[in-house]
Amino acid sequence: SAVISQKPSRDICQRGTSLTIQCQVDSQVTMMFWYRQQPGQSLTLIATANQGSEATYESGFVIDKFPISRPNLTFSTLTVSNMSPEDSSIYLCSVVTGSGSPLHFGNGTRLTVT
Amino acid sequence: QKEVEQNSGPLSVPEGAIASLNCTYSDRGSQSFFWYRQYSGKSPELIMFIYSNGDKEDGRFTAQLNKASQYVSLLIRDSQPSDSATYLCAVRVETSYDKVIFGPGTSLSVIP
Numbered sequence: 001s002a003v004i005s006q007k008p009s010r011d012i013c014q015r016g017t018s019l020t021i022q023c024q025v026d027s028q029v030t031m032m033f034w035y036r037q038q039p040g041q042s043l044t045l046i047a048t049a050n051q052g053s054e055a056t057y058e059s060g061f062v063i064d065k066f067p068i069s070r071p072n073l074t075f076s077t078l079t080v081s082n083m084s085p086e087d088s089s090i091y092l093c094s095v096v097t098g099s100g101s102p103l104h105f106g107n108g109t110r111l112t113v114t
Numbered sequence: 115q116k117e118v119e120q121n122s123g124p125l126s127v128p129e130g131a132i133a134s135l136n137c138t139y140s141d142r143g144s145q146s147f148f149w150y151r152q153y154s155g156k157s158p159e160l161i162m163f164i165y166s167n168g169d170k171e172d173g174r175f176t177a178q179l180n181k182a183s184q185y186v187s188l189l190i191r192d193s194q195p196s197d198s199a200t201y202l203c204a205v206r207v208e209t210s211y212d213k214v215i216f217g218p219g220t221s222l223s224v225i226p
């Protein structure tokens with residue numbers, strides 16, 4: 001399966017600031033997704049990162065708060081904007097290497113907002 | 115989002131026993147089903163996937179799928195303390211972009 005590198009692995013940020021998380025895959029993948037895992041919770045899909053076009057956001061998530069880029073088939077970024085303590089979560093990049101294939105995850109970014 | 119539900123935990127089983135984890139889903143059109151294991155502080159790890167009705171075995175793990183009942187399960191035979199983790203059921207929703215939805219997870223504790 002693909003090797004997924006996500007950085008930073010963790011960060012502590014002040015409220016009102018923004019953080020950009022990077023996801024790099026060692027091979028071209030068909031789909032890239034961003035998930036959030038709040039403390040003690042399961043995974044919630046934020047959006048699908050589309051190569052060369054605007055991301056597809058799930059209900060409850062908006063582009064102004066979570067802008068996403070995917071300039072090519074191996075790289076994506078998620079920005080968490082104007083952060084509040086409620087944004088403290090683990091953010092996970094995931095990929096699908098072929099149609100119908102399972103999701104594979106990066107190691108995640110643990111974000112704490114103070 | 116379509117719903118995926120799992121039996122509430124935590125689930126405790128003695129070492130060597132069979133652990134049974136259950137999952138139901140609401141989207142009747144779903145075709146792909148996954149089980150992930152997540153250790154505390156780690157990202158989810160794929161352990162099984164199943165696409166067809168019936169059983170699929172891989173070592174100590176067996177996934178069972180019944181699309182008519184919209185039910186998928188995971189059996190862990192000869193449970194080991196290292197199996198103690200949260201198990202996440204995930205379902206691919208057939209949309210134009212094939213998103214995967216996760217259940218709330220079941221925490222499993224294997225007691226030595």
